[in-house]
Amino acid sequence: MKTVFSYAKPYKGYIVFALFLMLLELTVELMQPFVIAKIVDDGIVAGDQDRIIQLGIVLLGLSIIALASGIINSYYASHVSMSFSFDLRRVLYGRVQSFSLATFNKFPASGLITRLTSDVNLVQQVLFMGLRIMLRAPLLVLGSMVMAFVVNAELAVYLVIVFPVLLIFLYVMVLKGVARFSFVQKRLDRVNRLIQENLQAVRLVKAYLRGNYEASRFSEVADSLKIDTVKAFRIMEIILPVLLFVMNISLLAVLWFGASHIQTGSAQIGELVAIVNYAMRMTGAFSMFSFIIMAFARAKASSERIEEVLLAEDVREKEEQGEAHVVRRGEIVFENVSFAYPETNRKVLKNISFRMKPNEKLAIMGATGSGKSSLLQLIPRFYDATEGTVLVHGREVKSWSLRALRKTIGVVPQQSLLFTGTISDNLSWGKEQAVQDELAFAAQKAQIHHTVERFPKGYSTRVGQKGVNLSGGQKQRLSIARALVRKPSVLILDDSTSALDVKTEAALWEALESEKATMLVVTQKIRTAKKADRILLMEEGEISAYGTHDDLMKHSELYRQIALSQQEEEVDEYV
Ligand SMILES: Nc1ncnc2c1ncn2[C@@H]1O[C@H](COP(=O)(O)OP(=O)(O)OP(=O)(O)O)[C@@H](O)[C@H]1O
Numbered sequence: 001m002k003t004v005f006s007y008a009k010p011y012k013g014y015i016v017f018a019l020f021l022m023l024l025e026l027t028v029e030l031m032q033p034f035v036i037a038k039i040v041d042d043g044i045v046a047g048d049q050d051r052i053i054q055l056g057i058v059l060l061g062l063s064i065i066a067l068a069s070g071i072i073n074s075y076y077a078s079h080v081s082m083s084f085s086f087d088l089r090r091v092l093y094g095r096v097q098s099f100s101l102a103t104f105n106k107f108p109a110s111g112l113i114t115r116l117t118s119d120v121n122l123v124q125q126v127l128f129m130g131l132r133i134m135l136r137a138p139l140l141v142l143g144s145m146v147m148a149f150v151v152n153a154e155l156a157v158y159l160v161i162v163f164p165v166l167l168i169f170l171y172v173m174v175l176k177g178v179a180r181f182s183f184v185q186k187r188l189d190r191v192n193r194l195i196q197e198n199l200q201a202v203r204l205v206k207a208y209l210r211g212n213y214e215a216s217r218f219s220e221v222a223d224s225l226k227i228d229t230v231k232a233f234r235i236m237e238i239i240l241p242v243l244l245f246v247m248n249i250s251l252l253a254v255l256w257f258g259a260s261h262i263q264t265g266s267a268q269i270g271e272l273v274a275i276v277n278y279a280m281r282m283t284g285a286f287s288m289f290s291f292i293i294m295a296f297a298r299a300k301a302s303s304e305r306i307e308e309v310l311l312a313e314d315v316r317e318k319e320e321q322g323e324a325h326v327v328r329r330g331e332i333v334f335e336n337v338s339f340a341y342p343e344t345n346r347k348v349l350k351n352i353s354f355r356m357k358p359n360e361k362l363a364i365m366g367a368t369g370s371g372k373s374s375l376l377q378l379i380p381r382f383y384d385a386t387e388g389t390v391l392v393h394g395r396e397v398k399s400w401s402l403r404a405l406r407k408t409i410g411v412v413p414q415q416s417l418l419f420t421g422t423i424s425d426n427l428s429w430g431k432e433q434a435v436q437d438e439l440a441f442a443a444q445k446a447q448i449h450h451t452v453e454r455f456p457k458g459y460s461t462r463v464g465q466k467g468v469n470l471s472g473g474q475k476q477r478l479s480i481a482r483a484l485v486r487k488p489s490v491l492i493l494d495d496s497t498s499a500l501d502v503k504t505e506a507a508l509w510e511a512l513e514s515e516k517a518t519m520l521v522v523t524q525k526i527r528t529a530k531k532a533d534r535i536l537l538m539e540e541g542e543i544s545a546y547g548t549h550d551d552l553m554k555h556s557e558l559y560r561q562i563a564l565s566q567q568e569e570e571v572d573e574y575v
């Protein structure tokens with residue numbers, strides 16, 4: 001909890017003030033029974049009317065101070081806890097943004113969403129309670145006890161006898177509560193994951209008529225969330241009755257023995273009234289305990305989950321030291337590179353070596369799962385090679401600052417993702433200061449300019465949930481344009497033209513021909529590969545063949561087979 005609550009440090013001043021007000025309210029509250037005892041003994045029993053009025057005014061004044069302190073304390077508690085949760089959420093989000101993919105994969109997206117929303121809410125609530133009642137309740141118990149001793153030590157003993165039992169009981173309950181509530185948060189992750197998956201794949205769900213199945217799957221996970229939440233709350237439900245039972249027993253003891261003390265003259269009626277009053281206050285404070293323990297247990301579980309994100313070990317980004325020094329712009333070298341994903345440790349790239357000159361175009365081919373995407377991910381350093389060296393622009397990737405390196409690279413992933421916003425917003429994503437002409441120029445190269453112009457609002461057309469729905473090919477071309485806008489010196493296209501028709505694809509390649517960028521293009525089509533300077537053929541994580549189309553036709557049996565099968569397909573297309 002220490003790391004999480006360190007984000008409350010900037011509000012130290014407010015916290016101290018809120019705690020001071022809380023103490024003031026508490027002190028006043030503790031003085032009230034004392035004054036009441038005086039009213040009874042010096043006023044009512046002694047029949048002194050003036051004393052009753054005098055002390056009555058004091059009591060009223062104390063009540064007003066308690067009220068004002070309570071209201072102001074509440075105000076500051078809300079302010080501090082809200083600001084704290086805002087800061088924590090912002091830091092957490094920033095941290096997630098800075099994750100390497102390896103770290104990102106350790107946390108399911110739904111788990112991150114729960115941590116950023118529900119978990120942060122729970123620690124925020126506990127901070128609020130901390131400033132309002134969390135400290136106040138134990139202090140009220142402690143203060144009532146001390147005051148009870150001040151009033152009459154002999155009677156007060158009956159109140160404290162039960163304390164050790166209560167403390168052990170509460171400690172055990174906290175431990176149990178933390179364990180159960182962290183389980184509840186995991187269940188919540190599962191519910192979030194299911195909702196997320198379902199909403200993302202809504203078309204598929206409808207196409208396969210899986211609506212009812214999905215609904216019953218949801219009921220199942222929601223039901224286990226309910227069962228585990230009920231279990232967790234059940235622990236908390238035990239606390240209050242046990243506390244009240246024990247306190248009532250000690251209250252009975254006070255009354256029982258108090259009566260005989262009054263008869264023997266070692267206690268006065270007012271003192272007994274005051275001690276009973278303190279006992280009632282202690283009982284009230286104890287009844288708050290179940291509430292506090294529950295909130296504390298949930299917040300402890302949540303803060304541990306938040307700290308997992310905050311303290312996650314990650315690929316450390318090199319300190320930014322101005323523009324990184326480019327040795328040979330556009331050159332890419334792989335030297336004996338092997339790679340395994342951290343989660344599986346299975347080598348998916350084995351001893352890969354090749355060298356690309358600036359502005360060279362390389363086509364990467366290979367069966368699905370042969371390691372093409374994995375190879376490309378090492379260039380912008382989404383992952384680090386397990387063995388060997390990757391050099392970009394003449395320098396080892398690990399010696400670049402990630403920011404400087406990625407600024408020079410345009411990546412078009414296999415899945416074209418667009419964000420909610422206008423087409424211009426999406427295109428300038430790669431370069432915030434890009435002017436309209438630059439966007440249109442990139443769109444022209446990506447063969448999407450004319451399509452965009454035909455939209456009613458042109459480049460201001462909104463895409464995403466509240467905008468137009470684009471076709472797969474249109475999305476692919478917009479993603480290519482987005483990468484071109486930043487004028488990258490290395491352009492990575494991971495099977496990003498699969499949804500384009502033959503004519504559009506040919507026009508795209510023609511436009512890219514003149515692009516001043518080293519290009520790595522994953523493709524399944526020989527007719528695309530032929531346009532590249534070299535072709536790299538992958539087979540089960542290894543280079544099966546490397547060279548020009550003619551080289552590979554001569555020397556690679558696998559390549560010849562692919563070429564032959566595609567020739568047949570093309571002949572079929574024309575039959
Ligand atoms: N995040 C990941 N964690 C663990 N293994 C992975 C991960 N991504 C891919 N792999 C594995 O790495 C191997 C190579 O996958 P990769 O995506 O590089 O192949 P590919 O040639 O690009 O395939 P495709 O043409 O289908 O995209 C596969 O066996 C795959 O199961």
